[in-house]
Amino acid sequence: MTIDWLTLLALFLSASSNWALEIPKHNCSHFTYRQLPSGEWIGIFQAPNAGILEFDWKVLFATSVANQDRIRFLKHFPSEEENLANIQRGGRAQVFATLEESENTLPSLKTLMLNNVVLCSEYSSSKGIDFALLSWVVQQPKIRTDFEECGQEGFVATQHGGDLVTRGQYPWLAALLEGNSSITYKCVVSVISKRTVITAAHCIYGKPASQLWVYLGRHDRNQILEDGAELVGVSNVLTPLQYSGNPVPDSDVGLLVLKYPIWYTKYIQPLCLWSSDLSVPAREGETGSVAGWGFDRSGLKTRYPKAVSVRLVARDQCLIKMKKAQYFITERTVCAGNSESQGPCFGDSGAALIVLRNNRWVMRGIVSISPSRGENCDLSNYVIYCDVSQHLGWIEQNIVK
Template sequence: MSEILKICFIFLMFYEAKGQVVKCDHKYQNYWTTGYKNINASYYRCDLSTKQANYNEKLTRIDGQHGTGHSDADVKWIISYKNHKLRSFSSIFCQKFPNLEVIQISDAELESIDEDSLSNCKNLNHLYLVGNKIQEIPENLLTQNSKFTIFLISNNQLTSLPENLFLNQKELEDLDLDDNQINFLPSNIFRPLVKLEVLYLDNNKLQSINPEWFVNLQNLKLLSLRGNQISEIPSKCFGALSNLEKLWLFENRIKNLKFDSFDGLQNLQTLGLYSNEISDLPVGVFNQLNNLQALNLSNNKLTTIHSDSFDVHSQLTAVDLEDNKINAIDPKVIDNTAVSALKMTNNSCCQLDTENKSKIKANLKKCFDNYQARQLKIESCSIQTKAQGTIIGGSEVKRGMFPWIAALIAPRNKYFCGGTLISKRKVVTAAHCMVFLARDITVLLGVHRLKKKNEVGRFPYAVQSIHIHPDWNPHTDTYDADIAIMVLETEVTYSKYIQPICLMYANSTLATKMEGVAVGYGKDGDPKKLHSIIPKSINLPIHQNEDCFLKNYELARYSSKRTFCGGAGNGTGVCIGDSGSGLVVTDGSAYYLRGVVSASLNNMTYGCDVDTYSIFTNILHFTDWINELPVEPIF
């Protein structure tokens, strides 16, 4: 036998033809790439025209004619071609060709695999089952052979994998499971794969990532989870993947990143996060990625990039921020990088697509300067102040101290709830406050003394429309989604007394702050008054729901996963009339909306029990809804 036949593959077709005998006597060369692997192989191919052949649903014949002087034992590679309706896969392959190294059955409408179908193939190392209709893999399919290096079973109908499928596959390097319907994977499914370098899980139905999947995958270089339904990246999720070079998470539903989501990925070079729903990047989220070269965050909901986001990324050369909502970026953001390609088209500002670092910095600076100028004139949400006192039994707020507060006025000039200005036409309040029609509500901005109608800087605004969150249900005890947006008929004119507050996002470091400031016109301790005439403020501790319920178990009845508790429990707190007002937290001179006053327990004296805690709508769960809410044209 010639030496070339010992290393070449014989390409066979599986069919039932009408009396035809096909000889395998045409030599071909083939070259392709799968994952990180390049394959260059010569083989003998059995040609069979699909126009002449008539295929049945079951394999009934294998043509074993390989040319003069060659036996079945010399066959190393068998392939079933497209349109060959091979419904099942049995041990007939390995019985006839015991020295097989490669089996490729692609697009053959294969539906099932016998558990012992590979038991006689002791040398098999490549298994390709792409583009079939396989719904289930037998748990012991691979147990008789520990030489597999490539296993591709993409584009099938799998929903899960057996827990022990890869039990002895210590040599497997390339695993492709994409384009299935996988919605669950056992925690230890990949643990035996200590040499795995490539793992594709694209286009499945995974809703979360389990860090246990990656415990022993220290040699993994490429991980792709694109096109699933993943909504968040857990803390230190990829910590075991110390040699990972490429991570693809695009086309998911990721909203939240934690500051340590990518810890441990010190060798990562490419990170793809495009086409998600990311609205904010936590400070330091990429700090562990010292070798990052390319970052794609396009088609998300980002509004800003922190100036120190890439301080440790000296090798970063390409950043894609297209199709976001970014207003401006401080040009210092790329000072410590090697960025030569920055894409920022289709943003609120900086329509930038440049491949030269000096031009990038110049364009960023121009855009940033223009943005700052506009902010100073009309959009600043950074007003420094010092809040003190209490709403019940506290001191008054100085005028202009909190220029975002709104007073909602009903017919006959009656104050009934508070609100918070967040943009030129949007005011946030509580859903339970919306008991009047839009045309019957007036929003007072720049107001200090409610009864002083000629107050300088005070302006009334008509309400064009009211948008109550679709999850709000006034017929239940639970105050879940107690939030509404009023859209004003005209744009607000900003002044020193009228400014919007900043919105914060779930991943912001401010979310961990455990104290906020509540401001409102609610009852101030005088049982004879329905509400205060002048706004008052209070510093309130923010509590986890569990601590809240320990203080008073009745609060559990009115709370939900989208609320939090606030209060000191010492006779001070928010009260009747404060509903819809904001609880804010500070970051330097800037204030951010953290919650909306929702509910308090009753008290016979004051009307609210300030010896316990109050319930606030957690704004972190509703920022996307607020931002996506359309604003009607001004008539």
Template sequence: MDTQLLLLLLLAMVLMASVAQRFPENSCAQYFQYVQSGIGSFQGELTLGLQNGRNRIDVRFSQLGAHDQSVVGALLPYPDEVTVRASLRAAKFRVSLWADASAVLPKLTRLVYNNNELCRASEYNPQSFFNRFFELHINGPQSPHRVAPTPVIHKFPEGQTDVQIKTVVFDGSERSISHILSDFVNEQTATSAADWAPKSPAITSISSSAVPRQRWPTSSVPTISSIAPAPWKPATPASPFIPNGIRASPPSSVPWPSFVCGQEGTGVPYIQRGMEFPRGRYPWLTAVYHKESFSLAFKCGGSLVSTSLVITAAHCVYKIREDRVLVALGRYDLDNYSEDGAEMRDARRIVMHPEYSSRLQLQPDADIALITLDSPVIFNDIISPICLWETAETETEAEIGSIAGWGTDENGNSMTRYPRVVDAKIATVGECARRWKVQKILDRTLCAGNLDGSGPCLGDSGGGLMIKRNNRWLLRGVVSLGERSTVDHCNNNQYVLYCDLAKHMTWIRQYIS
């Protein structure tokens, strides 16, 4: 009898927890419903018919007075991508939702499929919105039962900035991603009364007007006045070089996936006086670990440039076997090894530049290593590639670059918990040589810094010197060498030396396809 009473009480508590959640109006009942995924845990579920080719789903949620990026999770196939590909007539997608203080769940206010609006609802006041999207490419017979909505397309007003969220899964992988991106929370929110519409589809060759505007990270670092670089105006905007992994023999002809590199996601051990940035802002940022006596030791940063290739500094993996190197992707909080959405990959192959020298005075000239991951990753909100530099021998004087990483901070912490970003001015060859008190800087070296104590430090080695062109980030250099001021401290009143990737593109391209 006591057992039955206990079960009844437990059932009553579960029912009360469910009833306590207040469901908002649902203007998309044909496609969308709220489902309970646990006690007090809810998700929004979409059911759509998919078609052969491109399938892009955009959703927009609103929450009462909420500006917290965690109230709406990532939009993901349910229960996984393999199931969705096998269920084109009624493919399901889910997004985790968290209620506000009054137990009200976020409301779906817009649903768009392939630029066709399926439904719309009013926003809460004061208006706040959370935009998410998922893109899937399917090869095969077209489903005759796909949704055929009436096109109603609303474009962004000029000047409106939306959240920087990107989830793209391209054809060619049957790997389940349910365990990869389960309900991770990394999105930004925005407040605006302006209308919303999905971004233009990700394509291999894209004009600057079709790329969403990006938010530049704010920083306590003083603003640097600089001469604008020479305008970069190709007759037709060039498609950035997007490699697909190291190859030992000529690759077979494989169609390029449809995605855009260099887009922000939704900010001496190296960043001093930098600013922490939101998770996913630089989704190509990777952490390189060494396996040491049953533990992992963070060593360097790196940059993802394809589904299976990371560029880092050669000195980060010098004399280290492949089976002792591990790469973390999608990481943000280095204290959290079970971080949602993060991926860990062993190194399958490491190729160091043949002209790399461990002598400090020569190190930056060819300080490059290419790490091939043991299995490819699927691009999403927090894992996607940066563009490789396109034009060799490009003039870079007076340009501003950005460096992100987890390295030593200005307080002497050997590793920061969250990555930080700092901007740095790229110096002329002559100015760099004078500051380093040498006759000449190596030809394949870049010099950058603010000379104000801000810049990369120990641990940021291997990270990228990123330059923004036409609203995309390009990888120009690799953090190589800085001057020490005291023991285990970096002198960021001196320029940092970078290996200039623009001078090594011929070598890099012979290993990637």
């Protein structure tokens, strides 16, 4: 028999590596380490009991290498189809995380939470933290009538100028994240139904739904796991046929259909859409508001969302002040700004321009483009918004309620 010494050596080295790998000890009965036939290591988590139909998993791993910004995603075990079928048969849900060894040891479990209940908590001296998340529902939840009304504002900070947004003040405000093994903030989105959020087309055009995530009830960008917030995957990305990827405000509107219906809570509620029975003033002139996590006056990313009041202006007034922007200003755009040179900046794309009608906030526009000055925004000029009132037919045809 001929012996392939290179193969034998490779097997020996692989086995030696596995022998040296340290499997962290833990006391969590809902978690187990498992090595797949491929040699890959995973951590499997099991729900504490059957009968759970809504899941919001949050897992913290301690690692030997500091990595404060990493978010990974749990997956159904052994597959989504088999896991859901098992749940519907009365079994307990199972999910898993892919584990990467570092310095000959696997990540150790630090905290396991399901639906904001701590199932396991382990001590660890490691400094690095990895976060793993997954949310879904097996069946549509019951309607909570307390939060059915759209455009209802929450509590407001008593600060002069009112630029700080308190949590739940604008409960339709949500963050769009992009990525797979790790995700980053991209744009602002607004909740308009239990299955749909609205944003700028340039934030989502040409991007696969599997790479997009909506963080509902989001407030503190520095806090990875935020109570009352929900991270939801996207099942469909929709932009108008007129939008071809060229960032022109005229048709810069897009919809994201969420993977499952969401619950309305004090932190997650819908914004009212413009309707055909609402009139647009002939010379504009209304005062509106815009909120988001965009750059501040110093060009720095904001930790909490900020809001600013802006005045809508007539199209001809916008053209007079911004002659170079005549290509972008059309009958399906609206301009707005204020005398203090405040307004949405980089990172606020997709945010809603809202106006108050009948004591409810209604969406009039979507942040599209603004003049720039170097690496910051030139808010001495107007910001140009996609006029939602001119896209009602397309929105109504594509919204999933």
